[in-house]
Amino acid sequence: MHRHGAHMLDATSARFALWAPDARSVSLQLQDQPEILMQRDSDGWFSIDVACPPGSRYRYRVNAELEVADPASRYQPEGVHGPSxxxxxxxxxxxxxxxxxxWHEAVIQEVHVGLLDGYAGVAGQLPRLAELGVTAIELMPLGQFPGERNWGYDGVLPFAPQHNYGSPQQLCALVDKAHGHGLMVMVDVVYNHFGPDGNYLHAYADPFFREDRQTPWGAAIDFRKPEVREYFIQNALMWLCDYRIDGLRLDAVHAIDQPDFLLELAARVRAAVEPGRQVWLVLENEHNQADLLEQGFDAQWNDDGHNALHVLLTDEVEGYYEDYKDRPVEKLARCLSEGFVFQGQNTRHGTPRGEPSGHLPPTSFVLFLQNHDQIGNRAMGERLTRLCPPQALRAATGLLLLSPMIPLLFMGDEEGSCQPFVFFTDFHDELADAVREGRRGEFAHFAAFANPDTRAKIPDPNAAATFNASRLDGQQVLAGWHGLYQQLLQLRARHIVPHLPGTRALGCEVLGDKAVSARWQLGNGSELRIDLNLGGTAVNANLPAARWRLFDTGADAHPDTSLTAHSCVVSLIPSGLEPS
Structure with missing residues (x-):
């Protein structure tokens, strides 16, 4: 099996390989050299070895007419339609x-590189994040996308880090600086689809896709093909080995629908990294496939936990929150004691979702109050700081940062940012019109946007102003929020993280319509207990004695028999002692 793309053989020569089973001919157009016809083998690969130095620019010409970038290009200095x-x-x-x-030390901050002015801008944030108590940054997708602005999920050249973020060497420098601060670096990778502009695979490698299965982005990628599997596995290994990235978060793997590919990818990654090196593999997976978390993957983003918390904080029940409108507090209790909420139960669409997960450790689940999806997929991109009482958000933050699940923050959370994060792209002409109107049409069934005039106020994703509105420069923030995060993360690092291995849930009791009491036994035998009330009225609770309390939003003023409104009490009870 060939390696996809172009690779140096030595200091002065390189091998170029393109899988193009539908092509009659492929030529290499190398900078300042005559066009060279590439050799085809019986498996549809075109390859050639050529004398050329690093930095050389090139294209492929397919069937003597179509000029394309290398689909496994390592850099596109002029964008998706330029040379590789x-x-x-x-x-x-x-x-x-x-x-x-x-993995159990993970406290992850998700960031968008473009909003922070490229790799150099992200590097400038590292000392502050390390001091705060963050242990890893997760970069939203880096694969080359059309234009200068995009979330990254419209990428078409997944091997090429986005050109206007910085050079590949500058990405290496960011990773190196993060390691110098003791921070892991994760990258969000998109293996379930390609974006709509700049992907030419259909023209010369149509077997890359299968028309009999459709996704929200078109024909599904055909992971039954060895060349296709290799394309994405080689991509994963590039990030981890060439750039020394520490972990990958695989976007929307439910759209891949080929679990054996995921298992192969995990096995290949684990086999490729040197002994003793820590590499994290995390899934986003609406199918809640618990078995994957026992076969090479460390954890899954737990949308269930977020959705239950969001309904309790905001009382919103439209869209996918409809699945959580019926007794959301019981769904939160299930999340805290068993991981997934949906473990085979029917969703609002009448279809079963999920697998039993109560046997998995709490660290198999990434918990969050916000992320790029949950903010940016709102019509106006509002954060929770605009949607719920700050006291309730403070209480939920206590749960987020002190539960045994792995906490994920979104950029700005740690400051209590009130700045929106809005969906943005940089498409043009008919595609720009389709994306703008499609985006607004998505909200037609929401009560607040039923009127076309109201929908017209939803920001145009392609306007530069939409991107700029999401920047954190000069943001309005909640007073004292940075100190709150620092306090909680210090408590987590000192009292919880060292004892997370071996932790198991002991159950979660519902105390009221918006209140729960969750318990875990940590690896050293002590009991961690979180009493949480997101409601506006007090509830009865038999709280542990004040001397065991790590954190109390009531500044240790809680009576032992009542959990006040919008509060969180976190207690750590030594092994063998009663909580009273």
């Missing part, structure tokens, strides 16, 4: 030897 560039990272001068951190 030969990259050699083997000689990058890494400064910080790094084996990584174990």
């Amino acid at each position: 560039q030969l990259v050699d990272l083997a000689a990058y001068p890494w400064l910080h030897p790094w084996q990584g951190r174990p």
